[in-house]
Amino acid sequence: MVRSLALLALIACTGADTDDTETGETAETGETGETGETGDSGDTAVERAACTLFDPPEVDSKYALPAVLSETGCVDPNDPWQLVDSVLPYDINVPFWSDNAVKTRFVAIPNGGKITVLEDGDLDFPVGTTLIKNFTLQGVKIETRLFIKHDASSWGGYSYRWNDTETDANLLTMGEERDVNGQIWGYPTRSECGFCHGAAAGGALGPEIGQLNMDYAYTDGTMNQISKWQSLGWFAADPGAPAGLDVFTDPWDATADLDARARSYLHVNCAQCHRPGGASHLPMDWRIDAPLDSATCDAIPNNNGGITDARILKPMDPDNSLIYVRPNDTGWRMPPTGSKIVHTEGVALIGEWINSITSCPSN
Numbered sequence: 001m002v003r004s005l006a007l008l009a010l011i012a013c014t015g016a017d018t019d020d021t022e023t024g025e026t027a028e029t030g031e032t033g034e035t036g037e038t039g040d041s042g043d044t045a046v047e048r049a050a051c052t053l054f055d056p057p058e059v060d061s062k063y064a065l066p067a068v069l070s071e072t073g074c075v076d077p078n079d080p081w082q083l084v085d086s087v088l089p090y091d092i093n094v095p096f097w098s099d100n101a102v103k104t105r106f107v108a109i110p111n112g113g114k115i116t117v118l119e120d121g122d123l124d125f126p127v128g129t130t131l132i133k134n135f136t137l138q139g140v141k142i143e144t145r146l147f148i149k150h151d152a153s154s155w156g157g158y159s160y161r162w163n164d165t166e167t168d169a170n171l172l173t174m175g176e177e178r179d180v181n182g183q184i185w186g187y188p189t190r191s192e193c194g195f196c197h198g199a200a201a202g203g204a205l206g207p208e209i210g211q212l213n214m215d216y217a218y219t220d221g222t223m224n225q226i227s228k229w230q231s232l233g234w235f236a237a238d239p240g241a242p243a244g245l246d247v248f249t250d251p252w253d254a255t256a257d258l259d260a261r262a263r264s265y266l267h268v269n270c271a272q273c274h275r276p277g278g279a280s281h282l283p284m285d286w287r288i289d290a291p292l293d294s295a296t297c298d299a300i301p302n303n304n305g306g307i308t309d310a311r312i313l314k315p316m317d318p319d320n321s322l323i324y325v326r327p328n329d330t331g332w333r334m335p336p337t338g339s340k341i342v343h344t345e346g347v348a349l350i351g352e353w354i355n356s357i358t359s360c361p362s363n
């Protein structure tokens, strides 16, 4: 097994990769040791990741992953696209735009590990939790990503690139690009994982109450995902009946409230970086519950890119609103990583939303 490279190149979401000049990732303060975070089991350092075969970590070391996906213990060695039984599939209400890639998601929780639901609906997972995402592009299996909680404050992200015959996938230690039937797919570097999956966003991005609150067709029947996780004993405290919990609005539901649709879209596609402490290092906060305030509405941008009257968001004026202009541009692009193709529907939704805002809220 090739372990040394994996160890060297490992990047968790704590910003510990000091040699990383490319991302300008936020180094969180106060993460130099155990945080005493509640909800994680105390004996964390010696626990294994939930579905993986690698060595138990020593203090201050991270897991090294097998060179091929089939050896991770998370998948069927004879058919590595299939997950082992201890890994539960899940879905989310609002996916991140990934250039039309089709993504399926899975979670493995270590035995006895408990998830704490935070006040904003985000989930704090037990150490050893392994989140997995499979990607196909144009029907071709291209990538499997693993995101593993190593200790109370850091996760590690790993990408496996599927081979051309779609029989197994190889661990990447660097980013690369691949031509899939004429479409260029970018495999992110490990630093890029931490750029989006940063500490300010709690590492894991999709699993939060408003995202998970939906039915899933499990092999043993359809059930609300939060009820299912509760029935498996995964929550430290019962989150309550799904009907009383948040559900993120479907951005493409034309009958739903436009503001809710746009805010849901921005939360998933932008707010992992555009939130306090996020990798943008900017004052805007686009999390779903944050008020539209003067950091965004009528705010003068740092860089107007030559649009003299530009604002971050200018009511009823998308063309002078960088929150519309930048995701609609391939060069000056937002998000800066994670996709290469403009999300036409997403940009149109933001434009429609801006047109519906007649003035900035006074605050």
Ligand code: HEC
Pocket: 092, 094, 095, 096, 097, 103, 105, 131, 132, 133, 145, 146, 147, 156, 157, 158, 159, 188, 189, 190, 192, 193, 194, 195, 196, 197, 203, 204, 205, 206, 207, 268, 269, 272, 335, 337, 338, 339
């Ligand atoms: C451009 C931003 C971005 C980058 C870069 C990125 N991710 Fe993600 N990732 C997301 C978002 C947003 C979600 C949740 C929404 C979704 O799944 O569509 C997500 C979801 C995931 C999930 C499912 C669990 C979760 O946190 O929601 C895994 C596993 C994952 N990513 C692994 C990785 C790994 C490994 C890398 C680096 C090789 C990486 N990601 C790079 C944005 C990103």
Ligand code: HEC
Pocket: 195, 196, 266, 269, 270, 271, 272, 273, 274, 279, 280, 281, 282, 300, 301, 302, 303, 304, 312, 322, 323, 324, 326, 327, 334, 335, 336, 337
């Ligand atoms: C992976 C992190 C990341 C994601 C995701 C992301 N951004 Fe950004 N954004 C940045 C960074 C870093 C900057 C500052 C550098 C720059 O302007 O290019 C920035 C700057 C901006 C600015 C300019 C602010 C100014 O004052 O000049 C706008 C507008 C913006 N982003 C919009 C968006 C929108 C809209 C989305 C979602 C569709 C998005 N961003 C997603 C990281 C991100």
